[in-house]
Each structure stands twice: as C-alpha cells, then as structure tokens.
Amino acid sequence: MNLPRDDATGPGPALALRSVSHxxxxxxxxxxxxxxxxPGEVVAVTGPSGCGKSTLLHVAAGLLVPQAGSVDLLGTDLHDLDETARAVLRRRGVGIVLQYGQLVPDMTLEDNVALPLLLDGGDLAASRTAARDALARVGLEQAGQAVPEELSGGQAQRAAIARALITSPRLLLADEPVASLDAVAAADALDLMLAVARRDGGAVVLVTHDNLVAATADREVRLREGRVERETVLR
Ligand SMILES: Nc1ncnc2c1ncn2[C@@H]1O[C@H](COP(=O)(O)OP(=O)(O)OP(=O)(O)O)[C@@H](O)[C@H]1O
Incomplete structure (x- = not known):
C-alpha cells in the first residue's frame, strides 16, 4: 500500500481537478x-439537477475514480494511491458532510463524532474527549449520550459537521449540507462550515442548488450537462 504521508499537503491547492470526465x-x-x-477558499458548485454536482464531489473526495483526467487532493495525485491509501488521506485530511448527516443510528453522538479518530487507530478515551470538545463547538455539549433519532434535523446536521471537523480537515466537502434544514438551522450550520475557511484556513466546497447558500462562497462554479458553464468570483 502506498500510504500518504501525514504532511501530504504541501503548499499549493487543496484540490485540483484537471480535465476530469466521467x-x-x-x-x-x-x-x-x-x-x-x-486553501482558505469557499467554492460553491451549483447547477440544475443531474448536471454532475454530486459526481464532482465524489471525485474530489477520491470516492470515485474518474475515467479521464487527474485529481490532486491535498497535494497528492489520486492516481498514485490505491483505495486504502485514498481512504487514509480522506480520513486524515478531508471532512465530508452530506444532506442528511448520515450519522450511525445506534451509536451515541459522542461515538459518532469520535469515529474518524477511532477508525484511524485513535485511543478511545482521547477520541471521546475530542468528540465532546467538537460537540461543544457546535452547541451540542449536552447531547453526547443521545442517539441520532433523539435529535432534531438541525442538531443531527450540527453533529455531522462536528464529525467532519474533528480531524481539522484541510478540505471540507459538503453535498447539499443544509437542504434538509429550516432557515435558522441552515444559517447556523452554514456558519459552522464557513468558519473552517474564514477562521482556520481550510478549503470548503459546497454543492448547493440554493442561491442564498451559493452567495456565501468566494466563488461560484456553475455546471451544466457535466461541463463548467460559468465561474463567478463573489468576493
Ligand atoms: N450511480 C449512478 N449510476 C448511473 N447514473 C448516475 C449515477 N449517479 C449519477 N448518475 C447520472 O449522472 C448524471 C449526474 O448526476 P449527479 O448526481 O452527479 O448530478 P447532480 O447535479 O448532483 O444532481 P442532483 O442535483 O439532482 O443531485 C445524471 O444524469 C445522473 O442521472
């Protein structure tokens, strides 16, 4: 196995897709x-249903190997890594948030949030302590022993964000992360994710069909029928 180094992210882009086709x-x-x-940039990927947004996110995460083109994730060409090494790079350097959070139903929130550390061989007590800290950062310090079904949609999404951020990822990839939330919970969850870039210097890619969400980004990349139709610098 060709494992990425822990410092596999030299200077340079957090993510670079070149002529990717799938x-x-x-x-x-x-x-x-x-x-x-x-690094530090927030990019919104927008476009009509079926234009390829989710596929782009899966390619960026190394979950899908495209048939053509190259993908550099955190300074590493994904072609150079096998599936196990891609999973290690993803676990250490990338946070992923999906529309419905996708917490493990029969695990407590604390263990859900600790999971990326535990999967990487982290000590149980230390990982749970880090999970409690991460839950506190998203306002869920009281809910560590709850299971996902006991939470509102907004709380579950905040827990999913805590899980994505527990490794201090250098790239956060989010697929319609606030689409299932009401306006207040959505604004709240969005703030948490944008803080990764604005405060911590990580990069964020937000797939969204919502113009208000897209407007929070630094740049909007609009897809149409699998191609980049337009790029707009927003700030
Ligand atoms: N697993 C799959 N098998 C076959 N076709 C797929 C698969 N996933 C996506 N597609 C097709 O690929 C194209 C791009 O899909 P993708 O899900 O990336 O678009 P999207 O912009 O994310 O759509 P939406 O906004 O509706 O989620 C669509 O035509 C879709 O039907």
Missing amino acids: AYSRTPALREVSLTVE
Whole structure:
C-alpha cells in the first residue's frame, strides 16, 4: 500500500481537478471539468439537477475514480494511491458532510463524532474527549449520550459537521449540507462550515442548488450537462 504521508499537503491547492470526465455506463456526468480550490477558499458548485454536482464531489473526495483526467487532493495525485491509501488521506485530511448527516443510528453522538479518530487507530478515551470538545463547538455539549433519532434535523446536521471537523480537515466537502434544514438551522450550520475557511484556513466546497447558500462562497462554479458553464468570483 502506498500510504500518504501525514504532511501530504504541501503548499499549493487543496484540490485540483484537471480535465476530469466521467460517465456512468452511457450517461456522461462530467465532461472535461477543471477546478482548483485554494486553501482558505469557499467554492460553491451549483447547477440544475443531474448536471454532475454530486459526481464532482465524489471525485474530489477520491470516492470515485474518474475515467479521464487527474485529481490532486491535498497535494497528492489520486492516481498514485490505491483505495486504502485514498481512504487514509480522506480520513486524515478531508471532512465530508452530506444532506442528511448520515450519522450511525445506534451509536451515541459522542461515538459518532469520535469515529474518524477511532477508525484511524485513535485511543478511545482521547477520541471521546475530542468528540465532546467538537460537540461543544457546535452547541451540542449536552447531547453526547443521545442517539441520532433523539435529535432534531438541525442538531443531527450540527453533529455531522462536528464529525467532519474533528480531524481539522484541510478540505471540507459538503453535498447539499443544509437542504434538509429550516432557515435558522441552515444559517447556523452554514456558519459552522464557513468558519473552517474564514477562521482556520481550510478549503470548503459546497454543492448547493440554493442561491442564498451559493452567495456565501468566494466563488461560484456553475455546471451544466457535466461541463463548467460559468465561474463567478463573489468576493
Ligand atoms: N450511480 C449512478 N449510476 C448511473 N447514473 C448516475 C449515477 N449517479 C449519477 N448518475 C447520472 O449522472 C448524471 C449526474 O448526476 P449527479 O448526481 O452527479 O448530478 P447532480 O447535479 O448532483 O444532481 P442532483 O442535483 O439532482 O443531485 C445524471 O444524469 C445522473 O442521472
């Protein structure tokens, strides 16, 4: 196995896709997409349903190997890594938040949030302490022993964000992370994710169909039929 080094993120972009193309059987999902995301930058990926946003996020995370083009994740060309090494790089350097949080239903919140550390061989007590700290940062310090079904949608999403941030990822990838939340919970969750970039210098890629969410980014990349249709610098 070709393991990434812990310091596998030298200077340079957090993410660089170059001429990436991918099709599912006969359906083209991405066509020669190039996208670079710098440390500290928030990029919104937008576009109509089916334009390839989720596929782009899966490619960026190394969960899907595209049929053409190259992907540099945190300074490492994913072609150089096997599946296990990609999983290690993802676990150590990338946080992922999906629409419904996807917490493990029969684990406490504390253990859900500790999971990325435990999967990486972290000590149980230390990982749980870190999880309690992470839960406190998202306002859930009282809920560590709850299980996901006892939470509101907004609380569950905040816990999922705590889990994504527990490794201090240098890249946060979020797929419609606030689409299932009401306006107040959505603004709250968005603030937590944007703090990664604004305060901690990590990069954030937000897939969203919501113009208000996209407007919080530094740059909007709009896809159409698998291609980059437009890039707009917002701030
Ligand atoms: N696992 C799959 N198998 C076959 N086709 C797929 C698969 N996943 C996505 N597709 C197709 O690839 C294209 C891009 O899909 P993708 O989910 O990336 O778009 P999207 O912009 O995220 O859509 P939405 O906003 O509706 O979630 C679509 O035509 C979709 O039907």
